[in-house]
Amino acid sequence: MSEKYDKLPIDPLFKTIDELKPQFIERLSKAIAIPSVSSDEQLRPKVVEMSKFLVNELTQLGFQDIQVKELGTQPPPVQDANLQLPPIVLGRFGSDPKKKTVLVYGHYDVQPALKEDGWGTEPFTMHYDKTKEILYGRGSTDDKGPVMGWLNVVEAHNKLGWELPVNLVVCFEGMEESGSLGLDELVAKEAKQYFKNVDQVTISDNYWLGTTKPVLTYGLRGCNYYQIIVKGPGADLHSGIFGGIIAEPMTDLIKVMSTLVDGKGKILIPGVDEMVAPLTEKEDGLYDSIDFSVEELNAAAGSNTALHQNKKDILKHRWRYPSLSLHGIEGAFSGAGAKTVIPSKVVGKFSIRTVPDIESKKLDELVFKHINQELAKLNSPNEFKVELIHDGNYWVSDPFNESFQAAAKATQDVWGIVPDFTREGGSIPITLTFEKELGVDVLLLPMGRGDDGAHSINEKLDVNNYINGCKTLGGYLHYYAKA
Ligand code: BES
Numbered sequence: 001m002s003e004k005y006d007k008l009p010i011d012p013l014f015k016t017i018d019e020l021k022p023q024f025i026e027r028l029s030k031a032i033a034i035p036s037v038s039s040d041e042q043l044r045p046k047v048v049e050m051s052k053f054l055v056n057e058l059t060q061l062g063f064q065d066i067q068v069k070e071l072g073t074q075p076p077p078v079q080d081a082n083l084q085l086p087p088i089v090l091g092r093f094g095s096d097p098k099k100k101t102v103l104v105y106g107h108y109d110v111q112p113a114l115k116e117d118g119w120g121t122e123p124f125t126m127h128y129d130k131t132k133e134i135l136y137g138r139g140s141t142d143d144k145g146p147v148m149g150w151l152n153v154v155e156a157h158n159k160l161g162w163e164l165p166v167n168l169v170v171c172f173e174g175m176e177e178s179g180s181l182g183l184d185e186l187v188a189k190e191a192k193q194y195f196k197n198v199d200q201v202t203i204s205d206n207y208w209l210g211t212t213k214p215v216l217t218y219g220l221r222g223c224n225y226y227q228i229i230v231k232g233p234g235a236d237l238h239s240g241i242f243g244g245i246i247a248e249p250m251t252d253l254i255k256v257m258s259t260l261v262d263g264k265g266k267i268l269i270p271g272v273d274e275m276v277a278p279l280t281e282k283e284d285g286l287y288d289s290i291d292f293s294v295e296e297l298n299a300a301a302g303s304n305t306a307l308h309q310n311k312k313d314i315l316k317h318r319w320r321y322p323s324l325s326l327h328g329i330e331g332a333f334s335g336a337g338a339k340t341v342i343p344s345k346v347v348g349k350f351s352i353r354t355v356p357d358i359e360s361k362k363l364d365e366l367v368f369k370h371i372n373q374e375l376a377k378l379n380s381p382n383e384f385k386v387e388l389i390h391d392g393n394y395w396v397s398d399p400f401n402e403s404f405q406a407a408a409k410a411t412q413d414v415w416g417i418v419p420d421f422t423r424e425g426g427s428i429p430i431t432l433t434f435e436k437e438l439g440v441d442v443l444l445l446p447m448g449r450g451d452d453g454a455h456s457i458n459e460k461l462d463v464n465n466y467i468n469g470c471k472t473l474g475g476y477l478h479y480y481a482k483a
């Protein structure tokens with residue numbers, strides 16, 4: 001990757017983006033105010049409201065051929081059998097056959113958030129801290145900031161009276177945080193229709209590794225999410241009356257969940273590690289030049305609890321090895337105090353982050369086989385069920401293609417530094433589908449920093465990252481157009 005390149009005359013664009021800063025912050029604040037939490041069935045109307053907000057914004061900016069694609073009812077497991085999936089919002093800006101066409105994907109749903117979780121301010125009211133120049137709110141970095149970023153780029157071109165250098169196609173979904181249900185089918189269906197002529201897919205839905213150096217990302221882990229249901233008595237019971245004389249669902253569940261992973265992060269399900277692609281010498285060398293440290297990990301985690309003490313091991317375990325996390329137990333007593341209850345039905349949730357060459361279906365088989373064996377060992381009269389809730393593939397690409405080159409130039413224009421090339425430990429289920437169905441390259445071009453706290457309390461986006469992020473997205477389109 002060369003550091004020297006011919007600069008494009010796009011300073012007026014950067015200047016206009018600076019001038020529009022108040023409007024851009026206002027746009028993000030309106031988006032954050034809609035609690036579009038996809039995993040909460042009660043909040044589904046808000047997810048739909050968010051899709052309408054986007055349609056309205058796209059319309060005002062002059063997007064054409066705006067389509068709202070309904071995806072039907074959400075498949076089980078769901079509480080409401082008639083629950084409708086939120087729609088996919090499609091739009092295009094320009095359709096000049098002489099220009100390249102870039103599809104940008106983002107998600108308008110967010111993770112749940114409650115003030116009581118420990119937020120300093122209301123999660124769904126954007127808080128602009130003017131001394132620190134930071135924007136707080138659920139979705140600020142994941143992924144409403146970047147989605148607004150693409151709209152902001154168009155607004156800046158409109159204000160300047162400039163054409164976009166490419167035809168832009170947008171694809172915004174409302175179920176990413178819940179496994180992108182229905183999107184695979186839509187992408188396959190539209191590959192030769194709405195997405196015909198797309199040359200490249202860009203996704204801004206990830207983060208810098210640390211807090212100071214921009215990155216471009218060429219890999220993601222996949223994610224298979226499972227639940228174990230254990231059902232015993234017909235209702236929650238008094239442990240003084242029934243304790244010791246009936247089989248307790250929690251006891252069975254905890255026993256089985258404890259056989260999945262150990263405290264050092266080693267996955268205990270037989271056969272999983274054997275599917276992981278061996279580390280080559282070339283790959284091992286790639287980690288040396290990446291800017292990262294155990295201190296940065298500790299700072300982002302807010303603790304000194306790292307399982308690995310050197311940069312390379314940390315990065316390998318985040319990017320190229322699988323991990324298994326235990327997420328929670330639905331139905332368990334979880335309040336404060338000391339309730340003497342025997343929960344009647346508990347549902348244990350866990351997921352596995354997948355990497356090359358783990359086959360998703362094979363992994364499911366290994367997981368089901370292991371859990372069923374462990375359940376059988378318990379010899380318990382309770383009822384059990386293990387199910388997959390959703391799965392999504394890992395993705396690894398070539399960071400030397402022309403979209404990465406173009407993004408590197410835009411990044412240098414804006415930040416004055418050559419970006420690191422990174423992979424991520426998180427997942428964006430649709431990435432591989434775009435690559436396969438459209439037969440084009442995908443680029444991950446992040447806006448936020450590694451300490452933004454996606455999914456956590458006090459999620460934030462630095463104003464600097466928001467505004468310079470818009471410049472990077474816009475600059476990228478110009479460099480890619482010329483590539
Ligand atoms: N923006 C993240 C993906 C991500 C996470 C990228 C961490 C880089 C680092 C995305 O919104 C997300 O959270 N995805 C889910 C997908 C899952 C539900 C299949 C995830 O990774 O947990």
Ligand code: MN
Binds near residue numbers: 142176206
């Ligand atoms: Mn995201």
Ligand code: MN
Binds near residue numbers: 111454455
């Ligand atoms: Mn997320």
